[in-house]
Amino acid sequence: MPDWLFKIADIALTLFLVYLVLFVVRDRVAVRLMRGFLLLVLAHQLAALYGLPYLSALLDKLILVSAVGIATLYQSQVRRILEKLGRGEFIDLLTPSEARGINPENEVLDRIVDSVKDLSQSRTGALILIETTSTPIDQKDFLRPGVPIDAEVSKELLKSIFYDKNPLHDGAVLIRDTRVIAARILFHLSEKTGFRQLGTRHLAARSVTAQLDNCVCVIVSEETGSISLAKRGELNRPLTSSELRELLADYFKSGDRESVTTSLSDFSRRLKSQGKDLLTSLAHLKLPFIKKD
Template sequence: MGSQLKQWLINLGWTWSLLPGVIDVGLVLLLAYMILVIIGERRTLWMVRGLIILMLASALSSALGLRFLSFVLEKLVIGSAVAMALILQAEFRRLLEQIGRGEILQLFRPSQEAVPKPDSVIDEIVDAVKELSQNRTGALLILETDRPIDERDFSVPGVRLNAEVSKELLQTIFQTTTLLHDGAVLIRGSRVIAAGVILPISERTASRQLGTRHRAAMGITERVENCVCVVVSEETGSISLAERGTLHRPLTSSKLKDMLRERFSPSVEREVVLGRQLGARTAALLARLFQSKSSASREKK
């Protein structure tokens, strides 16, 4: 009886000694999962994964006693974290706002507002752009690629519509006789969220052939990564696509359709889902590992 009690106390002490490490690893995995849930943009996910790999490499080199390598990686992690804080201002702002409002549980729920655009929605957009181009009617459309855009990134949010995307609606909005034609249309999923949106103008040096619409498309895509802009020139009727501050022009309607389908393909969404499931899968793997260790210790007894 005494030996069994002694063995039980030894096992209890061994368990309590491991508890801080288990909690530490669990909290880190929870934080990584929360960040991957908040961030939905593909390029941003790769940046976060790169930072996590650097942190793991720094911790491993420190554990192995590689002092110089650990020092270099530690400084690289700090510099990368500062750079990401500047690049991902919108994500960090959303995180701090939700924590400040006490909406911590919502951080673990992936946003379901933006959905992949089906081919029918892209067809409606391309058909409208084709008609506007043939009639030389100027147009500017903002298409969200994943999560919603913060309206504070716009100069003027515009007039809210929340209507279903259709070729007739887009053509009507951009007619010069309407009050909403002088601005951009914001499209989220299959809905026209707002019209008459005024965008910030790009400060980069551009060709004199580019008008205000083209510079506005470059300006918003420079500031916000999770969107693309389709522009129809009022003077020439040429079609352009802006993304990350770069303007692709001139485009045919078929080329525009191919580019939109490529950017809104299900493969992009699958990669986002994989990133969001990373924390859960790691937690399940650790749970199996600890279960196997506990079963092995029972067999020894």
């Protein structure tokens, strides 16, 4: 087989692996990161091809640092990929996470909103993290996983957890489906400049929703009693209890999770188009690494 076919196969397998990682991570930021990473790899190959040793060496180190940075940023997803590969669950890697969360017609949503309304009126600080997909949040992603609760969501339970004399009030609660999974959870706080002007609860909410793509976070300010909703690192505030319910209901009803499916489809179409252009160019240009028999 001609050497240039091996080169093309190498490129195709690399792109496939990149696409697989993006499919598993399913994060919009990851799409942009991998695009930048691929550009670095391409620039490195071109520098090596045209005999630019210093630039090639610099890009080589930059690629290594970038790979470590991406792996650190998405350590939970990387861990999940490696675990599934280790168990031989290759099909599961290509199975998208099903949308899940609170049924907007279910009274659980009313219980959450009613408790938030009461907490707001009494100016009791609260932080409620709600999962939105069938893939559960790995509590190893938290600074402290908190105290297991595993109880049905109720207005009384949420109000009692955040009562300032309750030892569990300091931190967040995690809601999965219709159950409170844990309380007194602590999140890693972001160092982003735009986040530093926020209070601790709002900072924690923006940080965790910026890090994790499958959740939303409801915040009640202890100082003002204002209600906020964080999603993908963005805050929507101040909200009334009715506005909060409408946002949550619309979110879970419409599945408005800004999935990266469109981004991935667009990414794959571009790769396909650019791949065809590359093959066409290789067929007409006599590049150094192509040796015809």
